[in-house]
Amino acid sequence: MQLFFHEHTNEDHFDLDAEESKHLIKVLRKTQGDRVHFTNGKGSLLHCVITEANPKKAKLRIEEREFTPEDDYYIHLAISPTKNSDRMEWMVEKLTEIGVHEITFMESEFSERSHLKLDRLEKKIISACKQSLKTRIPKLNPVRPMTELVQDKNFDTYQRFIAYVDKENDRHLFDKTKVDNAYLVLIGPEGDFSKQELQLAFDNHFLPCSLGKSRLRSETAAVAAIHTLQLKNNLKEL
Incomplete structure (x- = not known):
């Protein structure tokens, strides 16, 4: 599994900036319909699908959210x-x-x-x-x-x-x-x-x-x- 980071994931949709979009679409050659995993760095694992494979502003939709509880220490x-x-x-x-x-x-x-x-x-x-x-x-x-x-x-x-x-x-x-x-x-x-x-x-x-x-x-x-x-x-x- 590859994991990507995006801080603002409160809504069901989010856009990537130009740098992240280029990496996802041009470097990793992801296309529309591909499923990828993101985290917001606060315990959430987001199962996403690429809805628009734009190398300057990729768009994603969150299909499922998993949450990792904090450690006991x-x-x-x-x-x-x-x-x-x-x-x-x-x-x-x-x-x-x-x-x-x-x-x-x-x-x-x-x-x-x-x-x-x-x-x-x-x-x-x-x-x-x-x-x-x-x-x-x-x-x-x-x-x-x-x-x-x-x-x-x-x-x-x-x-x-x-x-x-x-x-x-x-x-x-x-x-x-x-x-x-x-x-x-x-x-x-x-x-x-x-x-x-x-x-x-x-x-x-x-x-x-x-x-x-x-x-x-x-x-x-x-x-x-x-x-x-x-x-x-x-x-x-x-």
Whole structure:
């Protein structure tokens, strides 16, 4: 199955813009009467038929709607962006495929970058959703100060973790989490968190956690954390 994305699907009919129309009609050679699948990124899988195969403005009719309920758990990752923007694009793509619900970029003391092209990252996320057949698009947030994030009372009901490099920090994230919870995991920059930042996190009830014995790049640590939380929650069904 191929999956396409269109945000506005409240009506039974919708039109595609010129770029999407060209891709559907010219590149994929879809014609009038062909059936295709769309999602609005909010849990809906739409079974559609092409009513007008116009490469500049294709028209579609929704014949059936399926709805995917939300997960019983919620994974929010906060990470300091790296200097290399390509690595952040790779990261959001892989996190989407594995199954993250929300991503916040975080400015910490040793952060290497404070500005990101969120529109480009959002396109990577949408592309990853289509590739991995996901009907829910993760929420992407702009850069936010780490000191502000850890003191946000909206996360009081979350299981909160901070991953950092320390020989004494050897208890794995998998062992510390409980299933069917909301989680917030902090991943620092290549230079890690400062001592003051770690203490601030601890003072606000963040638990230290390990992601294994290897020293990981920031984006690799993010992938490891999200995979760990997905594994923990999916194992309950086995």
